[in-house]
Amino acid sequence: MTGWLALSPLLAQKPPDTAPAVPAIQREDIPKGEVLVQLCEQGLPTKNAWPDTSPQPTETLREDVFGFFELPFRYVDSGVRADRTFPFLFRASASVTLPAGKHRILLRGRGAARLYIDEKLLLNTPFPTGDGSGHGTVRTPESYLNLGPEFRFAPPGNREAWTHFETKGGEHVVVLETIVGSYLGTNKRRPELGETVVAVSFAGSESWQLLSPSKRVVPYTDPGWAAYEAERLAHLEKVNTAARAAKRAEHSVYWDRRREAARAWLASTPEEKVPALPAGFPANNAIDHFIAARVVQVREQSSGAEKGAVDYFKQVQPLLDAKCYGCHTGGKAKGSLRLDDRVSALAGGKTDGAAVVPGKPGESALLVRVKSNGADAMPPKGDLLGAEQIRSLETWIKEGARWPDLNAEDTTFTPLADDLTFLRRVTLDTVGLVPTLEEIRAFLADKSADRRKRVIDRLLADARWADHWMGYWQDVLAENPNILNPTLNNTGPFRWWLYESFQDNKPWDLVVTELLRMRGSGKFGGPAGFGIASQNDAPMAMKGTVVAAAFLGVEMKCARCHDAPAHVSTQRELFQLAAMLGTKPQKVPATSSVPLDKIHEGGRKPLISVTLKPGSEVEPAWPFARLVPEELGKQLAEYADDSRDRLAALITVPQNERFAQVMVNRVWQRLMGRGLVEPVEDWERGKPTHPELLRWLGREFVRSGYDLKHITRLILNSHAYQRAVDPALKETPVLFTAPARRRLTAEQIVDSLFGATGTPFRLEEVSLDVDGARDLNNSITLGKPRRSWMLTSTSNERDRPSLSLPRIQQVVDVLQAFGWRGARQDPLTVRESTPNVMQPAILQNGAVGVWLTRLSDDHGVTQLALSARSVDDLLENLYLKVLTRKPTEKERATYSAYLSTGFDTRFRTPQLKAAGTRKPEPYITWSNQHDTRASLIRIEQEAAARRGDPPTDRLDPDWRSRLEDVLWVLVNSSEVVFSP
């Protein structure tokens, strides 16, 4: 068996019997000083076995050392994340120079692995075993391989082997092969490398390092690996970003054509003229012109007609709301009579003619009907109007039926918010966090006139921009991955594709197109994951409701089972949309329909009509001809014969003005606290308060190439956005005269608190299968979380403490108290934000509250306290970090007294930590959940999580606890929960 390495790959056959196929690698292929990584996706057996013939590479990469845990992602189409074919063979080869001596060599990997040095098989590890059940045992600390004082213990799910290797010194060809992904019966396990490494401990040394063909030395210790991992992840992110860009460039011809078509459309349609700024109004940009012009308009409406005895908003509108609006608003108004606005009311309905004739109560059908005692009396159900109420209506009509379209009591603007308030608001609104001390200082040091504009530009270029948008779109698109067995409406974790889309600031016509194509990876983060809806009998109908609400502001939820009483969308329309998404006719499932006899039971008049029989098949068709004609889809889609592509084109082409307007309205609502149309996801129920501004912004969106950052930049720079809040407001007024305080999102609150206090966001991996023992249909991992949006539901369908994630659970409890959803079975645009008692309670007393306010060794405020020059300095920095403002005089006085005592003598010499024996951290996962020790360990971990880390011993305990009190007050102040 000598000399195989020099042979051609053709001859690299498996020797008879048990000897495995030798790697098809030739010495001259191996680059000097680098590790050649080859991935072979073809020619692998469909069971847990090595291939008979060494397979040919389908992809090659270069690495520095023999340490592997993640590969660059594969991207397809315009740059969406996809899966490799797996199991695949991973081969790493290098020419390594070793000193003379007898060294120790360690091989570790999640999949079966084998290591050749020169021509010999030196080490190998077996294929993963286990049946996917939870009856494994929790490993005892003693069972771990421990080969030295700083030896890194095997992480979960890795198999390992080691041996001595003796050399006279010199170059050796090292080849590592491992099979990534394995079979569990006919199912597959996740294709993960785990920690695939070759490490060496040289003769005479106790320490370990990753085997390296170059001068690069990576200590194979816990800190050594952590640093290496961080460095490689940053590198991989660059590689991935470049790969996506390259893929996107492949489709630039088509997308350039779309841009050209959009420009042509803009040129062929009238521009929305920016109104002149009325005298006396402040303006930073065009937005303020629109806002001011509208205020002037409303003022004129209110003062134009002489004030009558009846106030529309106090006496008339509530009446209409209570007695008429149930039936007489929106596209499906009874008798075609709409009472939404003055024009409709004057026009009247089918039977009676004008509902309101200004000045003539006798001719106004509205009044005739409410006064009637006969069969035509209105309202038909419930209490009739009282005499007082009728008199109000009568007087109101007599006085000319003054009907202002906006209720605007106060039309004066608040001034600009001060600089620090602005900085806090804009930072929260762009990157989802409060500004750091460095950011605050840099901003305060900037004396230029356009410093606000500059800070906006800086924040829009910040990578954390992507983090801040995640939770919002996870809600809107009902991203709902489950880390354990599928439940209702689970999707794949397409969060990763979404995140990359924000990182790349993809144009949104492209984002929608990629989403609707549902290609790429289903289980590991591509948009194909959006196409999944587990346990749903009409998954594409469910996706149809998501898409219609998200991008068109059309609410179709009810249409799933019947034609909605309050909405124009029919069941047929939804199933047409579903069929476009499903690329084939869709059947109406029996369970998705309201059985007819049930409606008729008891003689109650049905409120709903069912026009499609269960079982009927509906062909793909564009149901929204009212927005844009169907032919455009064929003309503008990249692949016109694919109904998904046609649908994507129909939604995103500029001719469909609704899409651009829905998108800008979403951004507007998020930043301004109120949409220009409300509800944001259901335009049938509302109408624009500023139609011209909406149209102008929509065209700006198209003009910018569907760039959300452009729209955000416009809004953030406006005076309207930068105005001081009016704390007396419950909600932002329709004229945007002053912002109301917005309740921050759960993610903003949690991430900001961790960030501002410098509390480490140290949580478990988001997985209940950390060793990768289960099949991938039943368990996934969402990795180590860095921000709140990366978490998901911790529900585990069983009642075992062993299947809990104690530290994640603590954070999830806080997030949920503030309206975050772990499971997102349905889409949602605006979260519950009503205050509840758990919010203050959980922050004041819960475990996360303890973590945030306990000054442990690695807590950010501990550092601040140690380096503070004076009490004033400390207080000021603390206030800036947590509240982005300086303490008031009163606050300064209160806390200075508190912290001055003992400030100068606060330092303590830390105790030397007893060396102790290192022990591997036990891990609990699906595969060992039934072990009685698993529950005990988890219960202890949970108790530890609740206790929090011990306080630092570098500060005087008494003084420290007083500082903790101050920190506690800041963390629990209302300012932490609301936008400034």
Next chain:
Amino acid sequence: LLGTHLARAAEDAKSQAKSVIILWMAGGPSQLETFDPKPGTNIAAGSLARDTAVKGVQLANGFEQLADQMQHIALVRSLWSQEGDHERGTYTLKTGYRPEPTLVRPSLGAVVCHALPGEGVEIPRHISILPAQWPARGGFLGAEFDAFKVYDPAEKVPDVTPQVPPDRFAERLKDLEVVEAAFASGRGNRVSATGHKDTMERARRLMSSDQLKAFDVSRESGALRKEYGETPFGRGCLAARRLLEVGVRCVEVTLEGWDTHAKNHELVKQQVNVLDPAFAALLRDLKSRDTLKNTVVVCMGEFGRTPVMNALGGRDHWPHNFTAAIAGGGLRGGTVVGESDPEGGKMPKDRVPVANLHATILKALGIEWDKQLRSPTGQRVVRSEGKPIDTILR
């Protein structure tokens, strides 16, 4: 507190049930080894039964204490659901509706709290003790109707107990006022409208409420605690009784561990050892305080278990017919509704849809069970689409 007592007294005068305790058997208890034994049949697989205080009504072996309370209990032995999955089944039994993709229904306790407002109650009126995976929720009624979760009453109530000594906490709150003052002031010195202050106030009221003592079962005599059983579930039942006395409307107490896919007989026996003393002591205790008539106690899980045993000596999920036990609230005790098939067939006599159980409980509470409500999206929905089981209502 006086107000509450007066309110209670007024309610008592009407002699109608005003609150609910749900003993939630998470996992799906085997009806054959609990409330619907079939001794001597094939499907019993050797399980035995015992007579009770009510002639002709038997309970499974092991319910020594509950058997003596049978005169207070009505058994619905033909309960019918269509959901054999834990999550979906739990939703169905807790809300009275099957899961729908478009609307989340409120759990029974939320419906009750919504229909029967309460005055002077400083602590949450809907409470889940030892919550399992899917505690009772407010659904479309809103998160404010979600059950407030608490764990073993032997421990402290979660997150309402300050982490520092009372005087230091008081100091913290005082200091917080200073910072809050900066937050509240604004344009024209108008008051902040965020509602957060009110919430903080309610949280503070909760934290400082005397009614929190209701969670503290150590205030009961050792003898009584022993009667309930020195288990988390037993303590939960005792806490439930105490909570109702301060005005709480609905308490759910969960006993987990009924998912007996293997070794059914052995595992159920352990469960019954916990359930029997707690359930029986609760009924005795309520009776002796003369509040049983004002309290509906219902014991149920998400489904029953297969009459035919599997090869592991276990029973699997069986939603086709299973049993709920209801007591108190003026309901007719000692009665049995429906009859399951002794051969283990799917079709019982007088099948009772889950919704009917809900309608029955709502009616016993004097709540208009078929009243139409509006969901936030304007959908018209009824509290329960079931029909009350008149034979057990008085």
